[in-house]
Amino acid sequence: MGSSVPKTSAILTLIISISLAVLGVWIAYNIKMLPIEASQNSPVYDELFKVLFIIGTILFIGMVAIVLYSLFQFRRRAGDEGDGIPLEGNISLEIFWTAIPAIVILFVGLYSYDIYDRMGGMSPLMHHENSSNSNPLDQKIWGGIGSDSIESSNTDNSMVLPIELTAMQFAFIFHYPKGDIITGELHVPVGKKVSLKMESKDVIHAFWVPQFRLKQDVIPGQPTVLNFTPTKAGTYPIVCAELCGPYHGGMRSNVIVDELNEYDNWFQQNAKETI
Amino acid sequence: MTISLDPTNPSSKKLQPTGWLRYFSFSLDHKVIGLQYLICGFIFYLIGGALAGAIRIELTSPLSDFMPREVYNQVLTLHGTIMIFLWIVPVVNGAFGNYLIPFYVGARDMAFPRLNAVAFWLIPPSGLMLISSYFINGAAQSGWTAYPPLSITTPAAGQIIWILSVLLLGGSSIFGGINFIATILKLRRPGLKLMQLPMFCWAMLGTSLLVVISTPVLAGTLILLSFDIVAHTGFFNPNLGGNVIVYQHLFWFYSHPAVYIMVLPAFGLVSEILPVHCRKPLFGYATMVYSIMGIVVLGLIVWAHHMFTSGTPPWMRLFFTIATSFIAVPTGIKFFNWVATLWGGKISLNSAILFSCGFIVNFVLGGITGVALAQVPFDVHVHDTYFVVAHFHYIVYGGSVFVIFSSIYHWFPKFTGKMLNENLGRFHFALTFIGFNLCFAPQHWLGLNGMPRRVAEYDPQFELVNQISSMGALLMALSTLPFLFNVFQSAFQGKDAGDNPWKALTPEWLTSSPPPVENWKGEAPLVIEPYGYGKNNSQQESKITK
Numbered sequence: 099m100g101s102s103v104p105k106t107s108a109i110l111t112l113i114i115s116i117s118l119a120v121l122g123v124w125i126a127y128n129i130k131m132l133p134i135e136a137s138q139n140s141p142v143y144d145e146l147f148k149v150l151f152i153i154g155t156i157l158f159i160g161m162v163a164i165v166l167y168s169l170f171q172f173r174r175r176a177g178d179e180g181d182g183i184p185l186e187g188n189i190s191l192e193i194f195w196t197a198i199p200a201i202v203i204l205f206v207g208l209y210s211y212d213i214y215d216r217m218g219g220m221s222p223l224m225h226h227e228n229s230s231n232s233n234p235l236d237q238k239i240w241g242g243i244g245s246d247s248i249e250s251s252n253t254d255n256s257m258v259l260p261i262e263l264t265a266m267q268f269a270f271i272f273h274y275p276k277g278d279i280i281t282g283e284l285h286v287p288v289g290k291k292v293s294l295k296m297e298s299k300d301v302i303h304a305f306w307v308p309q310f311r312l313k314q315d316v317i318p319g320q321p322t323v324l325n326f327t328p329t330k331a332g333t334y335p336i337v338c339a340e341l342c343g344p345y346h347g348g349m350r351s352n353v354i355v356d357e358l359n360e361y362d363n364w365f366q367q368n369a370k371e372t373i
Numbered sequence: 374m375t376i377s378l379d380p381t382n383p384s385s386k387k388l389q390p391t392g393w394l395r396y397f398s399f400s401l402d403h404k405v406i407g408l409q410y411l412i413c414g415f416i417f418y419l420i421g422g423a424l425a426g427a428i429r430i431e432l433t434s435p436l437s438d439f440m441p442r443e444v445y446n447q448v449l450t451l452h453g454t455i456m457i458f459l460w461i462v463p464v465v466n467g468a469f470g471n472y473l474i475p476f477y478v479g480a481r482d483m484a485f486p487r488l489n490a491v492a493f494w495l496i497p498p499s500g501l502m503l504i505s506s507y508f509i510n511g512a513a514q515s516g517w518t519a520y521p522p523l524s525i526t527t528p529a530a531g532q533i534i535w536i537l538s539v540l541l542l543g544g545s546s547i548f549g550g551i552n553f554i555a556t557i558l559k560l561r562r563p564g565l566k567l568m569q570l571p572m573f574c575w576a577m578l579g580t581s582l583l584v585v586i587s588t589p590v591l592a593g594t595l596i597l598l599s600f601d602i603v604a605h606t607g608f609f610n611p612n613l614g615g616n617v618i619v620y621q622h623l624f625w626f627y628s629h630p631a632v633y634i635m636v637l638p639a640f641g642l643v644s645e646i647l648p649v650h651c652r653k654p655l656f657g658y659a660t661m662v663y664s665i666m667g668i669v670v671l672g673l674i675v676w677a678h679h680m681f682t683s684g685t686p687p688w689m690r691l692f693f694t695i696a697t698s699f700i701a702v703p704t705g706i707k708f709f710n711w712v713a714t715l716w717g718g719k720i721s722l723n724s725a726i727l728f729s730c731g732f733i734v735n736f737v738l739g740g741i742t743g744v745a746l747a748q749v750p751f752d753v754h755v756h757d758t759y760f761v762v763a764h765f766h767y768i769v770y771g772g773s774v775f776v777i778f779s780s781i782y783h784w785f786p787k788f789t790g791k792m793l794n795e796n797l798g799r800f801h802f803a804l805t806f807i808g809f810n811l812c813f814a815p816q817h818w819l820g821l822n823g824m825p826r827r828v829a830e831y832d833p834q835f836e837l838v839n840q841i842s843s844m845g846a847l848l849m850a851l852s853t854l855p856f857l858f859n860v861f862q863s864a865f866q867g868k869d870a871g872d873n874p875w876k877a878l879t880p881e882w883l884t885s886s887p888p889p890v891e892n893w894k895g896e897a898p899l900v901i902e903p904y905g906y907g908k909n910n911s912q913q914e915s916k917i918t919k
Contacts, residue, residue, distance in 0.1 A: 133822050146750055154741040161708065161737045165730050168715035172651070173722055182653035182718035184907030191713070192660050192706065199705035203698045203744070210694065210748035217750055219687055301523040302617060304682060304757060308823035311754040313682045318522055319611025320618060320684050335832065339682075339757040339825040341516045342523060344442035347828030 107171060115163035122155030136309035136334055136355060138327040139217050143311035146213045153202065218325065259286065263296040265303035265316040267342055268349040277369030284336065284353040286328050287361035294324045304339035307353055313339055328355040399494065401486035402890055406493050407472030408788060411781075413493075414464035417500055421455035422850060424448050429812075429846040432839045437829040445829040446514035447507060447531070453517030454535065457631065458542040459500045461773045465638035466584075467493065467549055469780055470577050472788075473645075474553060476881035476888075477571045479562025479897035484555035492548035499541035506534035516827060518628070521598060521609035521620050529602050536595045536602075543588045543595075546634075550584035553577045562897050568662070571879050571903045572655060575662050576641025579669040583630040583637075586673065591627035594620060618684045625676035633672040635769055636736075637665060639776035640707055643729050646783045647711055649877040650726045651718030654904040657710040664703035671700045681752045690749045697747035704740060708733060724798030728779030731806050735771025739764055742817070757827075760820025766813045778805070778856070785860070786874045790886040791867030797859040801852055808848025815842050879903045 125131075126148045135141050172182070214220065261284070262273040272284050286292050296305060298318040305324060306313040309332075314324040338349035356364065395405050396412070427448050431439040440448070471489065475482055483489045506512045513535035515524040524532050557570070557578050598620065600606040607613025609620040648655045655661065677685060677693040711733060720726060742764040745751050755761060778801070785793045815838045820826075824835050831839070873882040880900045884893045902908070 131818065131821055143750065143754060146748070150745045150748070150751065154745065158738055158741055161712070162734055164712050165715065165733055168712065168718075169720060169722065169726075169730060172715065172718050172720050174652075174719045178719060180652070180719060181907035182651055184654055184905070185656065185713075185717060186654045186904075187657040187659070188713075192657050192710070195709040196660075196702060196706055199702045200699075203701055206744065206748065207695055207698050210750055211691065213748075214691075214750045219690070219749065301526060302520055302683075306757075306825065308754070313753050313756055315683045317617060317684055319614075319616070322684060335823065337823060337825055341446070341520070341827040343527070344446060344514075346446075347437065347442075347825075347830040 108167070111163050111167040115159050118159045118163075119156045122159065123152050126151045126155070132311075133308045134330065134332075135311075136328060136330040136332060137307075137312065138329055140309065140311045140329075142213055142216050146210060149209060150206070153206065157202075257291060259290050259292045261286075261292060261294050263294050263305060263316065264299060265296065265305070265338070266299040267301065268338070268345040270303075270305070270336060270338075270349075270351045274365075274369075277365055279365070279368045279370065281368070283351055285361060285364050286353060286355055287358045288328055288331050288355055289358070291325060291327045294326075295321055296324065297321045301342050302340045303342050303349065306337045306339040307334050308337065309334040310353075315340055328353075331355050331357055399490050401482065401490055403471045403475050403483045403486070403489060404888060404892075406489055407468050407470075409493050410463050410467035410471060410496070411469075413497055413500075414460050414468060417455050417459035418464075419853070420504065421452050421460055422853070424452040424455070426846060426850055428452060429843040431829055432831070433836075433843045435831050435833040435836050435839075440829075442829050443511065443514060446516075446827070447512040449827055450513045450516050450535070451504065451507065454503060454513075454539065455500070456769070457517060457635070458539060459496065459503075461635045461769060461777075462542075462546060462631070463496055464777055465635060465642070465773055466546070466553075466577070466580060467496075469573075469642055469784075470549065470553055470638060472784070473571075473573055473881055474556055474577055475560070476884075476892060477574050477879065477903075478557055478560050479565055479880060479899065480556060480560040481891050481897075483552050484560050485552050488548050489552055492545045492552070495541050495545040495548075499538040499545075502534055502541075503538040506531045506538075509534070518624060519595075519598065520624075521601065521615075521617050522611060524598060525601050525610055532602055533599060536599045540592055540595055543592050546584050547588050550581035550588070553581040554585065557581075562899060564899050565901065568659070569901045569903070572644035572658070572661055572665075573638070573641035575665050576637045576644070579665045580634050580637045582669055583634055583672060587627040587630040590623055594623040594627075618680075621680050621683055622677065625679045626673075629676040629679065630672050632765075632768065633668060635773045637668065639732070639773045640665070642776050642780045643711060643732060645879060646725050646729050646779055647714045648904045648906060649783070649875045649879075650721045650723060650729075651715055652720075652906045653714055653718040654906055655710070656713035656716075657706070658904070660706055661710055664706045667703035668700060671696060671703070675700060675747075678747055678752070681749050682756045694747055694749050698744055701740060701744050708737060708740075723795055724782040724793070724802055725779050727799060727802040728775050728782065728805075731802065732772055732775040732779065735767050735775060735809070739767030739771055742767065755820050757825055758820030759816040759824045759826055762826045763813045763816035763820065766809075766816075771809060771813070775805070778802075781860075783875070784881075785863070786870030787881055787886050787888070789864050789867070790870050791863050792870045792874060793863045793867065794859050797855045801856045801859065804848055804852035804855070808845045808850075808852055810845070812842050812845025812849060815845075878905055 132144055132147060135144060260275060262275065264271045264273065269282060272281050273279070294305065296314065296316040298316045300318060302318065303316040304313055305316055310326050310328070312324060312326055314322050316322060332355055334353050334355065336351040336353050338346060342349060395402070396409055400406060400409075427440065428445070431437070431445055437445065471483065503512070510530040511528055513519065513524070513531040514527050515532065519532070519535065557574050597608040601608055601610050601615070605613070607615040609615045609617055611617060644655055644661060675693055675697040677689055678697045681690055742760070746755065746761065746764060782793055782798055785791070819835055819838055822835070824831050870886055872884065872886050875882070878900065880898055880903070881888070883898045883900070
């Protein structure tokens with residue numbers, strides 16, 4: 099590799115891959131690869147996505163560049179019947195590329211733990227409903243993340259909107275215990291923490307709002323809880339994400355995030371009891 | 374352990390048909406069985422591919438307008454089941470394992486030749502049974518995961534046939550696993566040490582351990598599920614007090630290792646192919662062995678990352694995030710070592726190398742999205758979406774299937790004594806690589822932006838990207854044509870390959886092509902440096918002692 103040709107191609111490969119990696123970082127910051135952010139969870143999620151995208155881009159482009167460079171640089175020239183260098187290994191190199199992924203993985207793991215905690219994944223799950231303590235099923239509630247920890251420390255029950263979700267083939271039914279409202283579309287106010295207690299009547303379904311970056315299976319015989327705080331008014335799809343039968347693809351609904359006064363209007367119009 | 378059939382014994386030879394008929398017989402020859410696995414698997418690959426084509430046609434429009442919704446779910450269930458249990462697992466394990474392992478350990482056949490034949494002959498009937506269930510009363514329609522209660526409430530006949538068929542295929546896989554472990558550990562030629570074996574032996578040893586440990590769990594689970602369906606027991610039926618989450622734990626305890634059962638042999642095959650065509654020793658033999666064993670151990674304790682949005686407590690989510698992420702370390706070592714094997718070599722840019730390098734590129738992308746998916750907060754958005762579909766196709770198609778093609782280009786001269794046409798091979802690679810990436814790369818975006826998997830209808834905003842993806846699928850379908858033409862044409866009219874066209878040093882090349890029934894005329898050679906490329910040639914001769 100003493101000649102000047104390999105050096106040129108090496109430098110060229112290096113320059114191209116660095117500029118591609120820079121392009122990757124630029125894409126991560128400037129190209130929208132995710133739907134709009136509509137819950138407190140979403141910006142935290144998108145931060146994680148950005149970091150993973152940048153690390154992934156650099157690793158991927160680096161690997162592809164080395165493979166392409168090797169295929170070009172070390173290709174067999176016509177008439178050459180010889181063998182390559184008999185290099186069987188290199189302990190320090192191998193330790194190096196064991197350590198690099200280990201460090202990257204450790205960083206990604208710690209970082210995503212921090213993200214998970216900020217999403218509220220580590221705070222104890224509870225459904226904010228007064229009468230629920232007597233129900234033995236609640237003792238084994240499992241489930242979702244999104245009980246935003248920053249907020250949950252100073253939250254009392256009046257700040258939280260409890261809603262019950264019953265899923266069945268092929269619909270979501272929402273029940274508001276406070277006004278005894280039953281509806282097929284979810285109405286929630288901006289800025290208020292919502293606590294969904296979910297159970298399925300038949301098979302496993304999943305509650306997914308892509309704009310909230312949240313998903314939780316809705317399971318028969320096993321209540322699950324998902325907490326979230328909407329931040330942006332609008333209408334977003336609720337998608338069933340677990341194969342539930344022939345009409346699985348059609349099992350969709352909407353979550354309508356309203357400003358607080360509009361939500362109150364909707365609530366007053368539909369409530370069965372005055373509060 | 375001298376149970377191995379002695380093919381030099383004339384009486385046992387007489388029982389075996391010769392000529393092309395032996396490929397349709399209960400042959401005990403590991404080479405015949407290997408090719409039976411390969412051809413049978415490829416036929417099922419074409420069927421599974423046709424089903425994939427049907428899925429992609431349905432998804433060219435946002436409406437469910439190509440086939441009835443029930444049929445769509447049957448098609449996606451059959452597609453997944455066929456591709457996993459009848460194509461990739463039997464081919465990377467059964468076909469190449471059977472063909473190569475006896476050569477690599479210096480044996481004349483597998484440890485249990487009859488068990489070996491039984492293992493193969495379980496596959497065609499169970500595959501036919503699975504496919505025919507569509508014509509009886511409709512095939513299973515609960516996905517290849519068969520989650521209850523859906524699998525209990527959908528039509529029972531198809532689901533029961535699905536269970537029986539997967540049980541038989543699992544049995545075949547276990548028979549194979551036991552056979553490989555026994556052959557590698559007990560039939561080694563005297564003087565051959567474990568750490569001198571070609572890397573594929575280690576990959577098959579690790580894979581077979583996973584098969585033997587985890588497949589019985591799947592079998593037990595499916596038997597309980599069949600009780601729930603036919604005898605109305607309540608193991609997984611919540612209406613009878615059963616628990617659906619337990620099924621998911623048991624199912625994934627097998628089905629995550631199943632991913633490694635599909636990719637570890639592929640890792641082994643690539644480790645055989647690269648050194649030959651790069652004319653260089655395999656870089657870092659010992660670390661490659663340790664990383665295989667690391668993947669085996671870690672692979673058994675990561676299953677719940679498939680259940681992050683299911684009913685899992687927070688501590689479990691964290692444990693499985695960490696365990697899953699760390700699989701990237703031994704896997705990363707293997708990829709760096711392969712790239713180091715390329716570095717400084719004299720690389721023939723033939724079809725085998727192109728498919729192997731295509732595998733490296735695809736798998737690195739699949740691995741990166743895999744590490745991302747292992748992170749709970751990332752997974753709660755994209756779980757059960759097209760992002761996951763893209764990820765695992767990069768692993769099993771971009772990974773295993775690319776390696777299967779690479780291996781066919783590499784070992785076809787050994788199988789037949791003929792060379793494949795290289796230009797057609799490179800054309801096949803270009804079509805496959807472009808088609809594959811066109812089909813699956815856009816699906817990452819679909820998943821991130823809200824398209825769930827296993828749907829026949831979707832939000833119209835995803836129409837264009839789905840059509841691009843379907844175009845890629847069309848290219849992939851077309852890419853099999855030059856391959857099939859190449860195989861048939863070369864088998865009959867191909868250039869004669871000679872015994873060792875690649876000048877390879879691994880033991881299967883140190884005999885005639887195709888090899889005799891007893892593998893070697895005379896004693897098996899002792900190959901203690903299967904990757905001794907670039908070393909002093911005379912030294913090399915002395916190392917391959919007769």
